[in-house]
Amino acid sequence: MNNDSWFEREDDWVLRRPVIFNKNLVRLTFLEVGRLIKLLGDLPAGGRVLDLCCGIGRHSLHFARHGFQVTGVDITQPFLDIAAENARKEDLPVNFVQSDMREYYREGAYDLVVNLCTSFGYFEDIEDDLRVLRNIYRSLGEGGKFAIEILGKEVIAATFREEEHLEFEDCKVIAKSRILDNWNRLECRRTITRNGMQQEMVAYHRLYSATELKGYLEDTGFSRIRIYGDFAGSPYDNVAKSMIMIAEK
Numbered sequence: 001m002n003n004d005s006w007f008e009r010e011d012d013w014v015l016r017r018p019v020i021f022n023k024n025l026v027r028l029t030f031l032e033v034g035r036l037i038k039l040l041g042d043l044p045a046g047g048r049v050l051d052l053c054c055g056i057g058r059h060s061l062h063f064a065r066h067g068f069q070v071t072g073v074d075i076t077q078p079f080l081d082i083a084a085e086n087a088r089k090e091d092l093p094v095n096f097v098q099s100d101m102r103e104y105y106r107e108g109a110y111d112l113v114v115n116l117c118t119s120f121g122y123f124e125d126i127e128d129d130l131r132v133l134r135n136i137y138r139s140l141g142e143g144g145k146f147a148i149e150i151l152g153k154e155v156i157a158a159t160f161r162e163e164e165h166l167e168f169e170d171c172k173v174i175a176k177s178r179i180l181d182n183w184n185r186l187e188c189r190r191t192i193t194r195n196g197m198q199q200e201m202v203a204y205h206r207l208y209s210a211t212e213l214k215g216y217l218e219d220t221g222f223s224r225i226r227i228y229g230d231f232a233g234s235p236y237d238n239v240a241k242s243m244i245m246i247a248e249k
Helices: 003-008 010-020 023-027 029-040 058-065 077-090 126-139 153-159 210-220
Strands: 048-052 069-074 095-098 110-115 140-150 163-168 171-180 185-194 197-206 223-228 243-248
Touching: 003 197, 029 058, 029 140, 029 243, 048 058, 048 126, 058 069, 058 077, 069 077, 077 095, 110 126, 126 140, 126 210, 140 210, 210 223, 210 243
Parallel strands: 048 069, 048 110, 069 095, 110 140
Antiparallel strands: 140 243, 163 171, 171 185, 185 197, 223 243
16 A cells, blocks of 8 residues: 555554543643634634544534534544544534545635644645645635644654654554655654554654745635644744644635
8 A cells, every 4th residue: 555545544543543542632632622712712602613634523522512513524434433422422513524634625614624633744745735725725714713733843853753662551652753755754653562462554744844834824825824832822942842823714
């Protein structure tokens, strides 16, 4: 299978679930969403939110708890099934849709689009990333906002490790990373041991600096772009932990 189709492997995503949705991360969801709402400012009460690449819906559900009308979109059906079941348990009216982010848009349908937890830059061809940005722009109504959270190139450069040994709940992970194509791409190879079984998977991400991504957003038509180093609104500087960018249509 080609490198640019790694994200279509449902079995790999299911295996990766205890790692990317570990309990410590899930516990932070209410804090992330609450702080992001403050950063965004002046969102309409009951506004329409698209959580693009929503995974198991942890952010989708919390936006719904805040009273927003939420649509969660993801390519991985098993994650959407978990999200829908959790929404049902709380009687939260979240609409979950299975779709590729390169294809999904709803003309002028949303007041806010969020793409969180480094769920961008999956594709080998940068034109696919730009297509996603155009889809997001089209999906927003006038004055709508877009919030993206990724590990920026600067953050990765400051924290890069070739190999790490990690533990998440009942999983042990050997994480090996490589910088490719003159800092344009990141290869993440993970060996996961769980219940005595060992499996390896690989993922690829296109790397963006703040200046690069801001430029692509401006080329798409976005304006009033703000950049932060965390959900608390810290500067995006040499000690930033992530890159959060907020733009307006």
